[in-house]
Amino acid sequence: MIPPDTQRVLDFLAAPGSYPHRPAAVRLMQTHASWVFIAPPLVYKVKKPVNFGFLDFSTLELRQGDCGRELLLNRRLAADVYLDVVPVVETAAGLQLGGEGRVLEWTVKMRELDAAGFLHQRLLQGEAGTAMMDRVVDLLHDFYRGQPPLPEAESDLACRRLDEALRGNFEAMRGAAGHAISAAALAAIEHYTRCFEQQHRALLAARSAQGWIRDCHGDLHSEHIHISADGVRIYDCIEFNEAFRHIDVACDIAFLTMDLDFNGRPDLARHVAARFATLLQDAALPRLLDFYQCYRACVRGKVEGLHSQGETVGAEERAASMDLARRYFRLALRHAIAGGAPCVFVVMGRVACGKSALAQALGHETGWRVISSDRVRKTLAGVELHQRGTAEERAALYSAEMTQRVYDTLFAEATHAAAEGCIILDATFSKRAHRDALRALLARQGLACVWVVAEADETTTLRRLQERGRCGGVVSDARAEDHARINNHYEPPEELPDSCGLRITTHDDVSTTLARLLLLLAERNAHEG
Secondary structure, rough: OOOOOHHHHHHHOOOOOHHHOOOOOOOOEEOOOOOEEEEEEEEEEEOOEEEOOOEEEEOOOHHHHHHHHHHHHHHHOOOOOOEEEEEEEEEOEEEOOOOOOEEEEEEEEEEOOOHEEEEHHHOOOOOOHHHHHHHHHHHHHHHHOOOOOOOOOHHHHHHHHHHHHHHHHHHHHHHHHHHHOOHHHHHHHHHHHHHHOHHHHHHHHHHHHHEEEEEEEOOOOOHHHHEEEOOOEHHHHHOOOOOOOEEEEEHHHHHHHHHHHHHHHHHHHHHHHHHHHHHHHOOOOOHHHHHHHHHHHHHHHHHHHHHOOOOOOOOOHHHHHHHHHHHHHHHHHHHHHHHOOOOEEEEEOOOOOOHHHHHHHHHHHHHHEEEEEEHHHHHHHHOOOOOOOHHHHHHHHHHHHHHHHHHHHHHHHHHHHHHHHHEEEEEEOHHHHHHHHHHHHHHHOOEEEEEEEEOOHHHHHHHHHHHHHHHHOOOOOOOOHHHHHHHHHOOOOOOOOOOEEEEEEOOOOOHHHHHHHHHEEEEEEEEOO
């Protein structure tokens, strides 16, 4: 329940007549921790009386102190936006902004910025490009260079706090914020985090010694970056918990690159990362970004998940926040199992080995597009997907000529990975020639490829083929009577090096197999990072 005095303040600030400049209207926005009253051309921000552990605004004194810190810290990157800390006081005539009287609440007074200038909007409108992002990078580069490295004791403490924050994220994801993530995805993200920390312990420790732990922004995403002709302003840094702000510069940058990826511009994310690495002369930055981007996506997912549980949040806003939480957690999973570079995942194996079900499950969990050879084949031939033709029709459909057309199509689709981020190819890939051709094509284009070889024993594959015959409703035309003939033409992928392939048995149900696959991919990615 909202305290009575707080409710009075909210009602007061919602009325245009409460402001000395008399705005035509007042619009309320809220986050998990604040109410924001937009009273053009000004904005007044009120802290919610909440305590999330990592954030404590539970008393008026705590909220006053936080308002002062918000003003001071945000003037580093948006000096002309943050104007003052103003109380809401009670007088004999009623409530008023500023002046003498019993203080009911504290507000941060800000200048409103043109909504069209925020990076989030510029991304939506297709206005953001490398030149615009270079302006942002240049401002932040000067900012980071101007922040001295934290003293050794504080830097070591910041590293320990990051570890606590990582664990705290996972606890929150298992709790109230966890309705938006599957158990399998959460387990994979946790496994990736632990494996990366173990594999790169020396690198992470060296960051402190090298002076990369500094007083950063802490919440560097596109809704907090404003770009106009007269300058770039970055506002709303983390003021309520220095542990979230006293971080590796790479962790701060990762929030921005993660958010560019989240908003459909992984190309800009890669550009920003490369430019920062060059300007800061930080050779380790690329190796750290996937780790920190995974962490940052989890933070955003947690925040949106918590916001969706707020007692004053309406049903529509609650649903929107939950959807955002799911998308952020999905992005965290992508970074955990694949990193930020484009990649083609090939799920292959013998007939009825479970590859198609596994590929579809992986696509559903990650949001990556799945391209199935069975579907491509029937689409090319103009055949209904679930129609199984006569023996003569199947002979034409599965001829060498048609099979080559299918794989040519798969290869063409694979090259789209650079634009999409990652895609999944679902095909038998029974011939080494096809595997070699795809590997050579992707190598020429500088695209990574991971081969997932699904395996099941003969008893399992025969049972699955018999079930197809009884139940139907599948795209593949293979049945029990085709088992021996198809397997005789299968060339095991013995040439695939361990560096680009892994094997997984599919005897369990699909969800269990997927959970094991995600763990394998997470561990592989952590060791390669």
